[in-house]
Amino acid sequence: MVTWNNLNTLASFQTLSETERVDLVSAMTGENGAERVKNYSIPMAAGLAYNYAAKQVDEKVLDALVKLAEEAQLGEKFAALYNGEVINTGEKRLVLHHMTRGQLGEAVEADGVDKRAFYVEQQERIAEFANKVHNGEITNAAGEKFTTVVQIGIGGSDLGPRAMYLALENWAKKNDTFKMEAKFISNVDPDDAAAVLNSIDVAHSIFVLVSKSGTTLETLTNESFVKDALKNAGLDASKHMIAVTSETSPLAKSDDYLAAFFMDDYIGGRYSSTSAVGGAVLSLAFGPEVFAAFLKGAAEEDKLSLNQDVLQNPAMLDALIGVYERNVLGYPSTAILPYSQALSRFPAHLQQLDMESNGKSVNRFGGPVDYPTGPVIFGEPGTNGQHSFYQLLHQGTDIVPLQFIGFKNSQIGTDVVIQDSTSQQKLCANVAAQIVAFACGKADENKNKNFEGGRPSSIIIGEALTPEALGALLAHFENKVMFQGFVWNVNSFDQEGVQLGKVLAKRVLAHETDGALKVFSDLLNI
Structure with missing residues (x-):
């Protein structure tokens, strides 16, 4: 039976603390x-x-770290995660990003569907769409091929996919798999969107709007910026945009998009590079085969994280050494x-x-x-x-x-x-x-x-x-962070710390401010 305890209540942590430096x-x-x-x-x-x-x-x-891993039940907790237990206690959700690149344990059903089958279906739909774009079956209104893909998203919808694209751009060019240049718009600062739009030919660009809820303020603001640019160029925005969103969001069945690909609440933004969030832009940029190779590397690294021998489990050992450095x-x-x-x-x-x-x-x-x-x-x-x-x-x-x-x-x-x-x-x-x-x-x-x-x-x-090495590198750090969260007994899969600022920003924009918030708003001429 898995038990969750604070680090400083574990006998093995006391032993680790007393081990000679x-x-x-x-x-x-x-x-x-x-x-x-x-x-x-x-x-x-x-x-x-x-x-x-x-x-x-x-x-x-190392012996003390092995004992800490055993008492903290790191292997059992990872198994609970990939077998579909509600590990994200803050939001009462499953944590399934590993499933976007393979099946580690039991089949997991949620929302009435087999989640592994769901993620595979999205990957296959994205691959089919990307291939049609590359071979000219899906074109702009003039029948010309798209040459650039632009991702519109923020946080995990930007940082991971952008890092992965930059990591593979030169490799793809060298290996003749480079299909389309990718750009990214994330900051609500209008200079960000303007800089990207001024660097591309919008008539030959396809835009990927990424928002799980379909209500992310920064992302929808930048979408409007892009739509205005397309309209000013005499183009139909709906022929240049696709959405990556949840099946229940307002974007899912909108006529404003060429296609919609789906993610769900069981994959946090920062863990989403191997889902449709990274899949759409990377498959368009490099081809579905390259994205599949990236997933393969991640899946192989995930399997190493199953090893109960800490000294043969790189992510777990890396995590434990990090805990030792932080807490001892x-x-x-x-x-x-x-x-x-x-x-x-x-x-x-x-x-x-x-x-x-x-x-x-x-x-x-x-x-x-x-x-x-x-x-x-x-x-x-x-x-x-x-x-x-x-x-x-x-x-x-x-x-x-x-x-x-x-x-x-x-x-x-x-x-x-x-x-x-x-x-x-x-x-x-x-x-x-x-x-x-x-x-x-x-x-x-x-x-x-x-x-x-x-x-x-x-x-x-x-x-x-x-691509395989990049996938393995990504999975290593994802699993390291997960194991450390288990040791510290924190929920590594919610992010309430980003919410308060959003709430206050909405108050500022609605001019519902007083005190210091009003003074700072006035200083910034809002």
Whole structure:
């Protein structure tokens, strides 16, 4: 039987807290340092590997983490989730984003339908539509092919799909699967929509409106902006727009759209990249086969998260080490550092995934938690970040755990040799150097040049960033966040923290304000 308890009530957490701390500098520079790097590694899906040698763990700490996973019933709770129990207690909903890329356990029925069959049907409908667009069966009013797809959405309807598109854009061009350029409109700031519309040929563009409820203020505002642009160009907006929404929303059967593809309440926005939310834009941009390969990588990684052996379950171990860093070592933030320009927006997606999921101060039953929960997430691609915020990471007063992502080969497969090494070799040399520099430091009598080291990091390493590798990478972090939410006993699948601002904004727009809200509204000339 699964039980839900606060972290600090678990005996294994007390044991973990009392376990002797690891001197990372000694561990990495000692006689077993090289063997440690080789041994502290777990295979992931799609040829990836999770290496945690530069984390502040040893066999004693790992043993304590295994016991914590067992007492917290992480495996059983994951099974409850994918078998259709109501894990989202705040909204009293199932959590089914894993099902968009495969069936992990029992068949799940909700709303009178087989949910796996429902998600497969939407994927197949999207694939059929995308193929018709690509082969010219679906065209603009002049019978000309669409060349650009524009996604209109915000939050999870934008951050994930945008990050995935950018991650695969160069790969698709190199591998001759690039079908259409994709653009994204998200911010209600009119400059965002205007910038996108000024950069495209609207007559040859198809727009994907993403709103589960069909009532999202920012998204509907931007839709109106787009419709005005189409009207001003003498175009029929209904011939240029599709919707991704719920079957019960006002968009579902509207004549304003060429087609509607469906999602449901069991997939949160930040977990929706493998649903129709990501499926429509990615299938149009790269072709349904590429999206299917992306799903395959995610599904394979999900299966690894079923492993009851913590030391062979990369997402679970990554999660537990993160809990150790947050709740025992006291580190308040984590930096995501992909050494791949294609992953330029991946840290932004992980900001939402992690901070919206586990940024909670009450447990899943509404009771208080008196220990830290989700960390602050930030990051930028290397090597750019090295010339930006790495100064604080190396010598600042806070220790910030780091999660590197690196690939042995570039996506484009071509390179130049300068000073006896290629650009890709220089990139990889930098990430290897940073890991060791952070962990081991460098003593110097000049204190301004002294590096204490002891700054922990992990790295996910792959051959190249392919659709399968991207899917596996995404699923790893989704499952990591989920496991951490289980340990902290919070509901990782609602986001009440985003609601209050929306309510107050509506009051401002209705001029129903007083006090400080009215003064700030007046200052902004609303």
